[in-house]
Amino acid sequence: MRNKLGLSKERIDRARELAERIALPVLDFVAGHTTVTVERAALRLIGADGSNADGAPVPNLVVDQLKGQLESGALAPYVNALLRSGGGVGELNAKIAGGLKVTDFPLGDRAAVRRKTEELVAEGLKRVGLSRKHREAKLEEWKDRNSKPLLYLIVATGNIYEDVKQAQAAALKGADVIAVIRTTAQSLLDYVPYGATTEGFGGTYATQENFRIMRAALDEVAEREKRYIWLTNYASGLCMPEIAAMGAIERLDMMLNDSMYGILFRDINMYRTFVDQKFSRMINAYAGITINTGEDNYLTTSDAFEKANTVLASQFLNERFAYAAGMPARLMGLGHAMEMEPGIENGFLYELAQAQMAREIFPEAPLKYMPPTKFMSGDIFKGHVMDSMFNFISKATDQGIHLLGMLTEAIHTPFMMDRFLGLESAKYVMNSMAGFSDEIEFREGGIVKTRANKVLEETVVFLEEIAQKGLLDSIAQGLFADVKRPKDGGKGLEGLVKKGPEYWNPVEDELKKALGLAR
Amino acid sequence: MRNKLGLSKERIDRARELAERIALPVLDFVAGHTTVTVERAALRLIGADGSNADGAPVPNLVVDQLKGQLESGALAPYVNALLRSGGGVGELNAKIAGGLKVTDFPLGDRAAVRRKTEELVAEGLKRVGLSRKHREAKLEEWKDRNSKPLLYLIVATGNIYEDVKQAQAAALKGADVIAVIRTTAQSLLDYVPYGATTEGFGGTYATQENFRIMRAALDEVAEREKRYIWLTNYASGLCMPEIAAMGAIERLDMMLNDSMYGILFRDINMYRTFVDQKFSRMINAYAGITINTGEDNYLTTSDAFEKANTVLASQFLNERFAYAAGMPARLMGLGHAMEMEPGIENGFLYELAQAQMAREIFPEAPLKYMPPTKFMSGDIFKGHVMDSMFNFISKATDQGIHLLGMLTEAIHTPFMMDRFLGLESAKYVMNSMAGFSDEIEFREGGIVKTRANKVLEETVVFLEEIAQKGLLDSIAQGLFADVKRPKDGGKGLEGLVKKGPEYWNPVEDELKKALGLAR
Amino acid sequence: MANVIRPYGDTLDDGKVQLSFTLPVPDGPRGREAARLSVLGWGFKDCEVVHSAAVSDEFSFYVAYATTEAGLDYDLVQSAEVHSEDQVMSMDETNDYIRAKLGRKIVLVGACTGFDAHTVGIDAVMNMKGYNHHFGLERYPMIEAYNLGAQVPNEKLIEFAARVKADAILVSQIVTQKDVHVENMTQFIELLEARGERGRFVCIAGGPRISNKFAVELGYDAGFGKGTYAEHVATFVAKKLVEKSLA
Amino acid sequence: MANVIRPYGDTLDDGKVQLSFTLPVPDGPRGREAARLSVLGWGFKDCEVVHSAAVSDEFSFYVAYATTEAGLDYDLVQSAEVHSEDQVMSMDETNDYIRAKLGRKIVLVGACTGFDAHTVGIDAVMNMKGYNHHFGLERYPMIEAYNLGAQVPNEKLIEFAARVKADAILVSQIVTQKDVHVENMTQFIELLEARGERGRFVCIAGGPRISNKFAVELGYDAGFGKGTYAEHVATFVAKKLVEKSLA
């Protein structure tokens, strides 16, 4: 990839510096807090699983029992109960599901609890490590078999078994990445449902069992096609760390995970989100899971031409928060989208500029490029052409992860044939102009260079303003996506807990160690 | 328009030189011959019109009566009869339709005949001149209201009244040019049918009345939209000069007219075609009618990637033959097409190279760019995307006349909705990347530059071969379009007549004078 | 006299229709014949399957052109939408109308309800700045508009409306997959009825898949789909309230 | 047991179909309702008109998604094409077959007839170099093939075939607008019958809009559509001739 825009290195560095300054106070806050779902995620990684007759998951039961004393962390009480009650983790989970309270056992031999916990943590992380190695081995074995960019398709039938059919069909026809959409309401649940599910709207639940079912189905196609098929879900919403943990165990390969999406688009409390996010990113980083950030969403509520700088600013912030969680650039699927009004003269060139700019500023990140959605309409023929222009720009600017546009975007969640048409069209276009990016230069003083440099400059100005105000106040004032969220408003604040002096979470400690994080 | 390909001027000049050398012997032959339709065209320009009860047109009746003595031309006998029989041209036409033979009158006062003929020629050409002036005035009045490139759409219902509806709808929605397709069999008719027609397959007949009806319909829309709407038909087939004459009178604006199409694709005799063609081009040139040449057709029978040089070679030949008929470059709608197999890697770049090459070699010609047809299939969704890529290239390389692709190309002649979708999509794409051509440069040594230079070089080699062999033998040996045509084979040879010592055709003389032609 | 219309390909009454669909059978000659017979089975007279492709081992995709002979008497067709464009009053006209006929501000409360998180649609209708150069309801001097945002439970919305003494409630529903909106929209009306307050509010539903017909069937006063602007809603609500005040 | 199939959108038997068409009425609410009612009139159960646009003052374009409940018993569906892929012999197999069963070269004459000027299709089947990496009939050692090109009158074709004692005649028809091919193809068979020579030749028709069913209805032995290669034709003719020689 050649740099063609002549972007100022000094301005890029300045933006990174500002992002670091902006993130710092937030990370200070994060360091001092935990949340119910961080604790549940840690429990999951050492084996807490299952649910009671009412469907309440064991990790939730444990954490609920620890209400008021969570400032010390949930692992010690859980492992203490394990040692006291005799038997393995599975048995303990069953007992908890049956009504046992971990708090019924007085905290005994601390050293024994410590040892046992560390043993379980090691086991859990080993399992995650094996998943990671498996992925790496397969990617090596089937090198160069995936498309560039990766072709990414969603399935959203609301029934995991129907999703499997559609996912396999898509993978057979050339999809490299399958994202299983969750049901509309899941991000607001403060628990992760259990078992295989066949219901939901606009998707079905993200559950560990569903992950397992889809993973197996995609591995089957992968072996047949000799092409690794990436599985994606959402480490987002009120349970992002737990979903990251489940994904790490079941070898998901990508996770939607954004520093501000939940705040802006789900009205989740911002303190809660930032704490959850860091832990979830550490898990993702350790598991080698590529995150997909959600800058594209901004453009659905604010104007893509006017607010292009907010997208770039958010990319810098997402990058900074990801580095802070020990994540290497190659796992950062920073998001952006082609969302300008299709009637804009030279809109294609502005979009090209934006995509090329992101490419040059984040050279190692597998940028996740999203198709037009907002201006898609019932005119499926025009929509199909808009998607073709998107396919063109994506390949022309060497994007990493290419979310396929659907000609029926404005109508329904994709039919099987919609997905097929999207794939066929992307394959045709991208093959037909494969060498384009290598082939062309942009004219000095032309639309593309001027636009990219302008957006970068506006981004620096915008970041300066945020650095001044502070990130939380900036969000509160609606600087992102034209959405205002009060600091103490939103869902899930009650699940935030200040760490006490006794706080102990060896999962976090081990992750930090492995990821080389100071704090 | 900037030159971006670094094409060798020397090679381009060499190609032009060769084209001149190749055309020379053909033009020598042409100078010594006339044909039945050349004579009929001349008759039409001085007023011969109408048809008998069996539908045989008056110009044909006259020329048939002159069988054996056509070597002296048809005008004198016709005007002689006019003078002898008394009354005006209209009355004479009616009498001929009723059975009168012009040969029944012995040739009388030659000077009177000459004078009267010259008067009629002047009148006829004046009428053509007025049409031309009207067009020029309207184009000036509505300057900058047409799209660039001109959006060109066909109507082909087979019924002139149905055609009118569809043409008006298309023009209202943004078409700049309407081409009325002729019925499948017309090019092999050695006469032009008379009157309004409501039948035909894949189009209805080109008749003077149909021209008039469509002209009026398009002028109506033009006035409403304040945008000149160009009308196109075919000066092609066995009657090309007559159709040119009719078009000149009725203010058609473009005519399909190629030096070799009839030979290769209609199996019309080559001598006949070359003679007809020159006369038809003189009429077009005088009338300010833009011709559309037919290089695109070659690519339907031979491979567009392999035989790209034959297209360029034919463009040079069409250019040369057009110059020889007194036509300025700005009326030469030289043809080419996007017809490479859509599965070719980097096919988009090869097509871009070809289109840009034509643009740079013929900077003044309003190149006529044809959409994919051969590789269109029943997959209308893919076809729509192929057409979008075509729209892109056309705008990116500043083509002059853009024939809109139809997503149903492989299925049926266009439905009204197909045309609408084609227009909508072209307008979207071309607006969205309007400045592209100005914006980009091609990399030195890249695919585009290398390809364009290679095709130019192969063209020169090809033209050298033709210059060696002679054009007629080259055609006979199948060097164009993979089609072989024997010199004395094909249709219409019987209509070729060697000019006698007495040959007299003041229409030709006047045209030559006006066009500044030596011979 | 009946004014019978049929689809138009390139000739009046030729009845040409384009179709595409997937069948749960493998691609191939038998699949293509199944596609053709299916189209005929739906009532078309002729059908040509112009394209087929394998979507997977077990599914295949078809494009077809078919001919229908069935005609529709256009004279009997009436717009199903709330009002035709020419009945819609401008912002100024609406304000004057309210001032003249009701002599007080009217109060509107809107939200995107249930688990639906799409705010853009309801914002387009309500926000100051409006949408596509059409101002939103908040800009109307004679309208007091409250926009509660998205993911608002029906209970909350109704309580709020009751509290501010709303004249009308605007419900936005964007997600319609598996008819999730039907349940939510029905529950809204049931809740109102259970509280004995259905008569108290003009109830409006909106969203890209909501038709007036459908909304009325569910018990709303009107439904608004794609391309709705504030003036459509304002006109309807104002007229409806005047009608109610007279009754 | 019947094996009933329906279109598949994203759930088995959901019956989802995409349609598009033009109506000869102006765009607007009434046009959209006419479009919806039209689709229901063709037998669909549900219909959503997702897009409408003015094509002119008097015509409007619609995109719709509809639901059908009609099912097709797939067990009763038989391929309408000449043979399934697995019955087709390769070039070598065909030559061996002809050699073994007939013991002589067979003679084929082909042309694109009437005013039809499309040679590419018949060339694809007949020319040496063939099409898409499938050799044409001229390349078959046991076949003598004559390709008369395009625009060939039926009389000429038949006379030529009689002269070279052809075993089979191949007729290509590409232009089908206003059923121009029906007339021409029918005339061909009638001419043969008038000469009392229908029995003398195996008659084959081909072209992108020609189905086997249709060709057989017109009196041909078989018809071949899109995607035909020489081996399809050669297999059919060889088997047919063997069958005839045994009869």
Ligand code: B12
């Ligand atoms: C933007 C968007 C989002 C944004 C929403 C941001 C926000 N704050 O609003 C984000 C990214 C968050 C999002 C998320 C999801 N979305 Co969404 N989204 C869209 C998108 C691209 C555009 C919608 C939009 O803004 N349109 C512009 C507005 C102005 O138009 P409108 O909503 O139709 O509103 C107009 C009229 O309908 C009417 N109107 C609307 N409401 C009302 C109310 C009243 C009272 C009146 C009078 C009129 C009225 O007036 C408006 C102005 O004319 C559409 C696709 C599309 N192109 O339509 C998908 C779409 C609506 N989303 C969809 C889905 C499934 C989802 C998710 C559930 C996906 C998932 N599983 O994660 C999530 C979850 C959302 C949830 N819980 O509800 C589907 C819905 C499918 C269906 N028919 O059920 C769509 C169609 C995409 C698709 N093809 O899959 N989405």
Ligand code: B12
């Ligand atoms: C190339 C082409 C031309 C070239 C033909 C050059 C030539 N020498 O063949 C030119 C430019 C001359 C031309 C002219 C016209 N064309 Co044209 N043309 C096409 C085009 C783009 C491709 C056809 C083609 O070559 N296909 C590739 C071959 C390999 O496929 P095929 O023909 O289907 O053949 C295969 C099978 O059908 C089968 N097959 C065919 N014949 C036979 C015979 C036998 C015995 C067997 C066994 C099998 C067989 O096997 C072949 C290999 O698989 C089509 C559009 C399209 N994409 O299909 C339009 C198309 C066929 N043309 C069309 C028309 C209307 C015309 C014109 C009448 C337009 C006009 N008014 O001027 C003229 C006049 C032609 C005439 N008198 O017949 C229409 C026909 C519409 C219809 N259904 O009636 C089409 C569909 C375009 C359109 N949408 O309007 N055309």
Ligand SMILES: Cc1ncc(COP(=O)(O)O)c(C=O)c1O
């Ligand atoms: C980063 C991110 N997270 C989550 C989601 C979806 O979230 P939810 O499950 O809350 O609808 C999106 C939206 O597509 C997203 O971009």
Ligand SMILES: Cc1ncc(COP(=O)(O)O)c(C=O)c1O
């Ligand atoms: C130059 C030229 N002339 C004529 C035609 C059509 O000719 P005909 O009327 O012979 O079918 C074409 C084909 O599109 C053409 O390109």
